[in-house]
Amino acid sequence: MARTVIPFGPQHPVFPEPIQLKLECEDERVIGATPAIGYVHRGIEKACELNGFRKNVFLVERVCGICSFIHTLAFCQGIEEMMGIEAPLQDIVVGIVLVFAVTLDTIVRRRSAK
Numbered sequence: 048m049a050r051t052v053i054p055f056g057p058q059h060p061v062f063p064e065p066i067q068l069k070l071e072c073e074d075e076r077v078i079g080a081t082p083a084i085g086y087v088h089r090g091i092e093k094a095c096e097l098n099g100f101r102k103n104v105f106l107v108e109r110v111c112g113i114c115s116f117i118h119t120l121a122f123c124q125g126i127e128e129m130m131g132i133e134a135p136l137q138d139i140v141v142g143i144v145l146v147f148a149v150t151l152d153t154i155v156r157r158r159s160a161k
Contacts, residue, residue: 049073049074050071050072050073050078051071051072052069052070052071052072053069053070053072054067054068054069054070055067055068055069055070055080056068056083066082066083067082067083068080068081068082068083069081069083091106091107091109091110094106095107100126103122104119104122104123107119107122116145116146116149117146117149117150120142120145120146
Protein backbone atom coordinates (compact mmCIF):
# COMPACT_ATOMS: atom_id res chain seq x y z
CA MET A 48 0.00 0.00 0.00
CA ALA A 49 1.39 3.34 -1.07
CA ARG A 50 1.12 6.07 1.57
CA THR A 51 0.92 9.64 0.26
CA VAL A 52 0.22 13.08 1.70
CA ILE A 53 -2.10 15.27 -0.34
CA PRO A 54 -2.60 19.00 0.38
CA PHE A 55 -6.31 19.89 0.49
CA GLY A 56 -7.23 23.55 0.47
CA PRO A 57 -6.77 26.24 1.59
CA GLN A 58 -9.96 27.40 -0.11
CA HIS A 59 -12.62 24.83 -0.63
CA PRO A 60 -16.37 25.44 -1.02
CA VAL A 61 -17.20 22.77 1.56
CA PHE A 62 -15.82 24.82 4.49
CA PRO A 63 -17.36 28.01 5.93
CA GLU A 64 -13.84 29.32 6.69
CA PRO A 65 -10.60 28.79 4.79
CA ILE A 66 -8.59 25.85 6.08
CA GLN A 67 -5.77 23.75 4.75
CA LEU A 68 -5.61 20.02 5.43
CA LYS A 69 -2.83 17.54 4.78
CA LEU A 70 -4.58 14.30 3.98
CA GLU A 71 -2.69 11.06 4.58
CA CYS A 72 -3.85 8.41 2.15
CA GLU A 73 -3.20 4.74 1.66
CA ASP A 74 -4.07 4.04 -1.93
CA GLU A 75 -7.50 5.73 -2.28
CA ARG A 76 -8.47 5.67 1.41
CA VAL A 77 -7.92 8.68 3.69
CA ILE A 78 -6.39 7.48 6.96
CA GLY A 79 -5.57 10.82 8.56
CA ALA A 80 -5.98 14.56 8.26
CA THR A 81 -3.74 17.23 9.78
CA PRO A 82 -5.13 20.80 9.76
CA ALA A 83 -2.87 23.77 9.05
CA ILE A 84 -4.58 26.34 11.29
CA GLY A 85 -4.35 30.01 10.44
CA TYR A 86 -3.87 29.72 6.69
CA VAL A 87 -6.02 32.54 5.36
CA HIS A 88 -3.67 34.41 3.03
CA ARG A 89 -5.59 35.25 -0.09
CA GLY A 90 -3.59 38.23 -1.28
CA ILE A 91 -5.81 40.71 0.57
CA GLU A 92 -2.83 42.47 2.16
CA LYS A 93 -1.17 43.00 -1.22
CA ALA A 94 -4.44 44.15 -2.80
CA CYS A 95 -4.88 46.67 0.02
CA GLU A 96 -1.43 48.07 -0.73
CA LEU A 97 -2.42 48.68 -4.34
CA ASN A 98 -5.81 50.36 -3.65
CA GLY A 99 -6.80 53.52 -1.87
CA PHE A 100 -8.45 53.19 1.54
CA ARG A 101 -11.95 53.85 0.14
CA LYS A 102 -11.74 50.84 -2.20
CA ASN A 103 -10.27 48.75 0.59
CA VAL A 104 -13.45 49.14 2.65
CA PHE A 105 -15.20 46.90 0.11
CA LEU A 106 -12.22 44.55 -0.06
CA VAL A 107 -12.03 43.86 3.68
CA GLU A 108 -15.72 42.92 3.68
CA ARG A 109 -14.64 39.79 1.81
CA VAL A 110 -12.16 38.57 4.44
CA CYS A 111 -14.81 36.30 5.95
CA GLY A 112 -18.11 35.25 4.46
CA ILE A 113 -19.88 35.08 7.80
CA CYS A 114 -18.65 38.06 9.84
CA SER A 115 -17.78 40.60 7.15
CA PHE A 116 -19.10 43.66 9.02
CA ILE A 117 -16.66 43.27 11.90
CA HIS A 118 -13.61 43.32 9.60
CA THR A 119 -14.94 46.43 7.87
CA LEU A 120 -15.60 48.16 11.18
CA ALA A 121 -12.10 47.37 12.45
CA PHE A 122 -10.56 48.63 9.18
CA CYS A 123 -12.56 51.88 9.28
CA GLN A 124 -11.72 52.45 12.95
CA GLY A 125 -8.03 51.99 12.13
CA ILE A 126 -8.23 54.53 9.29
CA GLU A 127 -10.10 56.98 11.54
CA GLU A 128 -7.44 56.63 14.22
CA MET A 129 -4.55 57.09 11.76
CA MET A 130 -6.22 60.19 10.29
CA GLY A 131 -7.08 61.62 13.70
CA ILE A 132 -10.83 61.53 13.06
CA GLU A 133 -13.08 61.11 16.07
CA ALA A 134 -16.41 59.46 15.28
CA PRO A 135 -19.57 60.85 16.89
CA LEU A 136 -20.82 58.94 19.95
CA GLN A 137 -24.02 57.81 18.22
CA ASP A 138 -21.96 56.20 15.42
CA ILE A 139 -19.85 54.35 17.98
CA VAL A 140 -22.99 53.08 19.75
CA VAL A 141 -24.55 51.93 16.46
CA GLY A 142 -21.30 50.12 15.61
CA ILE A 143 -21.29 48.31 18.98
CA VAL A 144 -24.93 47.25 18.57
CA LEU A 145 -24.23 45.94 15.06
CA VAL A 146 -21.18 43.99 16.27
CA PHE A 147 -23.31 42.27 18.92
CA ALA A 148 -26.04 41.54 16.35
CA VAL A 149 -23.52 40.00 13.93
CA THR A 150 -21.96 37.96 16.74
CA LEU A 151 -25.35 36.56 17.78
CA ASP A 152 -26.22 35.82 14.15
CA THR A 153 -22.93 33.94 13.71
CA ILE A 154 -23.57 31.87 16.85
CA VAL A 155 -27.09 30.98 15.73
CA ARG A 156 -25.94 30.04 12.21
CA ARG A 157 -23.14 27.82 13.45
CA ARG A 158 -25.40 26.05 15.94
CA SER A 159 -28.10 25.47 13.35
CA ALA A 160 -25.52 24.07 10.91
CA LYS A 161 -24.65 21.23 13.31
